[in-house]
Amino acid sequence: MTAKPILFHVTNSVAIITLNRPDKLNAFNREMALLLQTYLDDCADKAIRCVYITGAGKGFSAGQDLVEVTEPDGPGMARILSEHYNPIITRIRNLPKPVIAAVNGVAAGAGANIALACDIVVATASASFIQAFSKIGLIPDSGGTYFLPRLIGHQKASALMMLGDKVSATEAERLGMIYKVIPDESFEAETLQMAHKLAQMATLGLAYTKLALIASAENSLEAQLEKEDELQQKAAASNDFAEGVQAFLEKRAAIFQGH
Structure with missing residues (x-):
């Protein structure tokens, strides 16, 4: 029986998506790409409060x-x-x-850019990132030309995309391409702990934070201040905000419901 090219399960409000073609370093084919879309659609379920994407075997995705x-x-x-x-x-x-x-190994081409499209990118110490497109005469796709220069600046992004250099996880962290490098031996435990922490937070506020950050890529300062005003009013009207304030006043841990 052929293994599914993507594994999906939910635990403690975290959807864990595992790219699962390890013999191909989780390279994408049509079946895998369409199945990932289906699972990402499933993650719209309100019961899911954080999404965690990783790869099976030695790579994230080639x-x-x-x-x-x-x-x-x-x-x-x-x-x-x-x-x-x-x-x-x-x-x-x-x-x-x-x-x-959760980049557990090599992330190349579209695999690298799918990772960079995520809100938080963490990598094992042995992981690497490669804009491999120039090696076969293509341009970076999957949002790479949008995300990478915004993360590390035009010059660095241009050089990495044209030269196709391999970037170690440590260098990616130094450049600001990713959030954090985590030792291989504790990677899964630490990154899943991060996902479960996020799932217990005020996830409506996190969603509004994500919207604000996306808007900031195109907005002027004045427009961004208006966007912050709009989203902050929505956040302030949420049950999570009321719970957060009450928990602070009562000196206890808040129990957020994500609404």
Whole structure:
């Protein structure tokens, strides 16, 4: 029986999505890309309060499976972008909850850029990131040309994309490409602990934070102040805010419900 290319389960309000083609370093084919979209849609369920994406085996994802690209009856590049990767990136950004990329090994090409589209990127000390597109005559896709220069600046992003250099997890953290490097031996435990912590927080406020950060990429200061005003009023009207204030006054841990 062929293993599913993506594994999905929910524990303590955290949806754990595992890219599961370890023999291919979790390279994407059409089946895998469409299934990831389905699971990301499932994560819209209010019972899910944090999403955690990782890879099986030694890699996070090597990007696109090039065998599929060369198949005469394959989907072709236009469909791969419009039906595979662009919808994945859009779903990650539109989910009103934190999405963690737990990069457990190499993240190359579209695999790297799917990780960078997530809200928090953590990596094992042995992980690496590669904008591999130039090596085969392509441009970075899956939002790479949007996210990477905003994370590390135009010059660094341009060089990494054109030269195709491998970036170690330690260097990625230094550049501001990712949040944190975690030792391999404690990676799974520490990153899942982070996901469960987020799931117990005021997740409506986290969703509004995500919206504010997305808006800030395009807004002027004046427009961003208006966006903050709009979202803060919504947050202040939530049950979570009332609970947070009451818990603070009563000197106890808050019990947030995510609404």
